[in-house]
Amino acid sequence: MVIKFIPHLRVLSPSLPVTVFPSMKPARTICFNGSIPVLNRVFPFKLKFLGLSPRFNGKLITRSLSTRPSRPRSRASSEFTPKIRGDVRASKSLIEDEAELSDWVGELRTDSFRGRLTSEDEELDADRQRNRVRSSDRKRNGVSVKWRRESELDNFRESSKRETRGNFGDSISRKSRFSKRFGGELEDKDSDDDGEEDDESYSSRKSRGVKRENTKMDSRRGKRNERGLGSGNAGSGRRMDLGRKSNFHEEEDTDASEEEKGREMKGLENFLSGEDSDINAAAEDDYIILRKKASYALGLEKDADQTVTPRSSQGKSESYLSETRFDQISISPLSLKGIKDAGYEKMTVVQEATLPVILKGKDVLAKAKTGTGKTVAFLLPSIEIVSKLPPVDRDVKRPPIHVLVICPTRELAIQAASEAKKLLKYHPSIGVQVVIGGTRLALEQKNLQANPCQILVATPGRLRDHLENTAGFATKLMGVKVLVLDEADRLLAMGFRKDIERIIAAVPKQRQTLLFSATVPEEVHQICHIALRRDHEFINTVQEGTEDTHSLVRQVHMVAPLDMQFSLLYVLLKEHIADDVDYKVLVFCTTAMVTKLVADVLRELNLNVREIHSRKSQSYRTRVSDEFRKSKGLILVTSDVSARGVDYPDVTLVLQVGMPSDREQYIHRLGRTGRKGKEGQGILLLAPWEEKFLSCVKDLPITKAPLPSLDPETKKKVGRALSNVEMKSKESAYQAWLGYYNSDKNIGRDKYRLVELANEFSRSMGLDNPPAIPKLVLSKMGLRNIPGLRVR
Numbered sequence: 001m002v003i004k005f006i007p008h009l010r011v012l013s014p015s016l017p018v019t020v021f022p023s024m025k026p027a028r029t030i031c032f033n034g035s036i037p038v039l040n041r042v043f044p045f046k047l048k049f050l051g052l053s054p055r056f057n058g059k060l061i062t063r064s065l066s067t068r069p070s071r072p073r074s075r076a077s078s079e080f081t082p083k084i085r086g087d088v089r090a091s092k093s094l095i096e097d098e099a100e101l102s103d104w105v106g107e108l109r110t111d112s113f114r115g116r117l118t119s120e121d122e123e124l125d126a127d128r129q130r131n132r133v134r135s136s137d138r139k140r141n142g143v144s145v146k147w148r149r150e151s152e153l154d155n156f157r158e159s160s161k162r163e164t165r166g167n168f169g170d171s172i173s174r175k176s177r178f179s180k181r182f183g184g185e186l187e188d189k190d191s192d193d194d195g196e197e198d199d200e201s202y203s204s205r206k207s208r209g210v211k212r213e214n215t216k217m218d219s220r221r222g223k224r225n226e227r228g229l230g231s232g233n234a235g236s237g238r239r240m241d242l243g244r245k246s247n248f249h250e251e252e253d254t255d256a257s258e259e260e261k262g263r264e265m266k267g268l269e270n271f272l273s274g275e276d277s278d279i280n281a282a283a284e285d286d287y288i289i290l291r292k293k294a295s296y297a298l299g300l301e302k303d304a305d306q307t308v309t310p311r312s313s314q315g316k317s318e319s320y321l322s323e324t325r326f327d328q329i330s331i332s333p334l335s336l337k338g339i340k341d342a343g344y345e346k347m348t349v350v351q352e353a354t355l356p357v358i359l360k361g362k363d364v365l366a367k368a369k370t371g372t373g374k375t376v377a378f379l380l381p382s383i384e385i386v387s388k389l390p391p392v393d394r395d396v397k398r399p400p401i402h403v404l405v406i407c408p409t410r411e412l413a414i415q416a417a418s419e420a421k422k423l424l425k426y427h428p429s430i431g432v433q434v435v436i437g438g439t440r441l442a443l444e445q446k447n448l449q450a451n452p453c454q455i456l457v458a459t460p461g462r463l464r465d466h467l468e469n470t471a472g473f474a475t476k477l478m479g480v481k482v483l484v485l486d487e488a489d490r491l492l493a494m495g496f497r498k499d500i501e502r503i504i505a506a507v508p509k510q511r512q513t514l515l516f517s518a519t520v521p522e523e524v525h526q527i528c529h530i531a532l533r534r535d536h537e538f539i540n541t542v543q544e545g546t547e548d549t550h551s552l553v554r555q556v557h558m559v560a561p562l563d564m565q566f567s568l569l570y571v572l573l574k575e576h577i578a579d580d581v582d583y584k585v586l587v588f589c590t591t592a593m594v595t596k597l598v599a600d601v602l603r604e605l606n607l608n609v610r611e612i613h614s615r616k617s618q619s620y621r622t623r624v625s626d627e628f629r630k631s632k633g634l635i636l637v638t639s640d641v642s643a644r645g646v647d648y649p650d651v652t653l654v655l656q657v658g659m660p661s662d663r664e665q666y667i668h669r670l671g672r673t674g675r676k677g678k679e680g681q682g683i684l685l686l687a688p689w690e691e692k693f694l695s696c697v698k699d700l701p702i703t704k705a706p707l708p709s710l711d712p713e714t715k716k717k718v719g720r721a722l723s724n725v726e727m728k729s730k731e732s733a734y735q736a737w738l739g740y741y742n743s744d745k746n747i748g749r750d751k752y753r754l755v756e757l758a759n760e761f762s763r764s765m766g767l768d769n770p771p772a773i774p775k776l777v778l779s780k781m782g783l784r785n786i787p788g789l790r791v792r
């Protein structure tokens, strides 16, 4: 089979705008023989699962499980990656970052990885299945009991720690308000039964309980260590299975008769009420475990102060922080000082898990939930590696770049560079610079020349620009020791893949590569070999059996016809604002132009709104992003430019209007709230024909919420606001809307239906007739001669 790569995405996507870029050249077609699945067979990878053990003496214990026989490594990437060297001038990348992807997403979106699952995947699944069986066999033989016990204790300790976090009372009250609004399904037993208890007393009661538990746990940990229960056992080859802890009950109870169960229940109730808790100090471990088991068996969990939490949330809202302090690990005193100044004391779980592996020189593919400190996880070891390299002579004309960090969006690149600056505060000789699209290339070239730059953070498109247009840049890249792909799954997807392949070809083969993301779909495992060595470690800090989203983020979806959606959006925002004076809301829209329209409408409705998308200048984007980071009482309407990685503290609500491009994008957008173990809310507003999207996220705890009622006055108000919005904004939104859904596999298949829906969208904007669309655009979208469209 022959696969064709056509360099310019514009040519691929019929929905692209008509603007012609000077850099556009006639499409070249690069052909190579052999399908990607075949390449996968030839260049296999070895998956390593790493559970996070309870941590003892600051050490993380890892387990690895090979799912595939190792086969000889091959030069996969180089075979279909054209080499770039400094003087070769190729056309510029047309995709600067994800914001542009979100506008021109076209067919690339749905096809990025999906649809390429073949018998090879089935084979892989079979492998995994076999391993699962082996793993459960081991469990039946009692091998993993210790780990489970430790996990139970960790779970217990961590749930206690959670309670100590600031604003707990506030969180609870918000949670219960959210529950009230969205009905019984969300009833949260964390809060009081009647939901009336005031925040202060709740909060102080919690912290009392926690202190008690923490002290207990500390002494228990000491005892466990003495007894060797928690020893690493690193060589045993066993797989730690933290995710099993919430299945404790199911594993234990399957054989009990109904009568026995009844007896057990009574006994367990006594036990939980404390009547049976005749424990001595030496048996505290077992007491905790038994108590947990009893709780599970009863379908509820009582924490230290007897607060009941529903079983569904047990073990899922694990703390993002580990027990290990930065000063317990072996990093340079200069880094440690920087970390202290940044206010970090304990490592996050992903930092604790990845740091030792990276410092050992391994390639790493890491998965950790959103907002859990992945940036520091790859920056800190990278800085450590650079700090150990011999200093570069000042006279060297083209000092090497040692660490290259690639981010899919400009905002994310700026953020990562600023995090690096914080950590480098006491490393005066190590410089970090950022190169991103939307800024002047010449200015960046000057900066690169004038200032030290051992660490470079870049968006893919601009990096290629430098490779192709900045003298000596390719030579500098030959010094790369560590290559980081932040949001790796995005960067390895089709929209960026070609840029990434070119970048990989421009850095030395002898390097360390780190891939980080909150989502690592199966497809990434299959193609990560283009960046990673075969013996890389896959470090997954998301417990098996738990969701990829945070349990403290309440997720609901609503289904409403398009003609209700502007009014609904308004009502939902008003309700949220009324609930929380410190509101900070992100409203995600499908495309840049729809984002603009929604922002225009909400502005007309006198809400405090900002907008951010790729059609705004970079300086505007940076300014708005900074403002939103620092503000409260603000709504940011945004395209997917803000979907990944951007760290806005204390976002109270993420509202997604229209279906996200895929499951991963849903998770990343939602991940803008509930960061650093905090609480958050997510609402997904879908049209009836978008409901299919829910099947992609059926593993996530998204409950259906009833629609708020819309009074006639609200409808009128929203109608007036819509009529005040410029026609141009509506025209652009209509065209963008059509392009977005045209590229959806399901919706775009039936063009007649698509146009009907687009015209429904047009009516929802208050237009009697749909806006006319240029003939050329229509033919690029494959929509010529479809009834219902107006041509201009």
Ligand SMILES: Nc1ncnc2c1ncn2[C@@H]1O[C@H](COP(=O)(O)OP(=O)(O)OP(=O)(O)O)[C@@H](O)[C@H]1O
Pocket: 343, 344, 345, 346, 347, 348, 351, 368, 369, 370, 371, 372, 373, 374, 375, 376, 517, 518, 644, 645, 646, 647, 671, 672, 675, 676
């Ligand atoms: N050890 C730590 N202790 C406390 N806070 C930390 C620590 N490490 C990082 N943080 C903070 O946690 C927040 C989230 O970090 P970061 O943005 O790196 O998350 P992430 O996992 O990359 O999220 P995303 O998946 O959305 O990109 C940031 O504000 C960061 O400063």
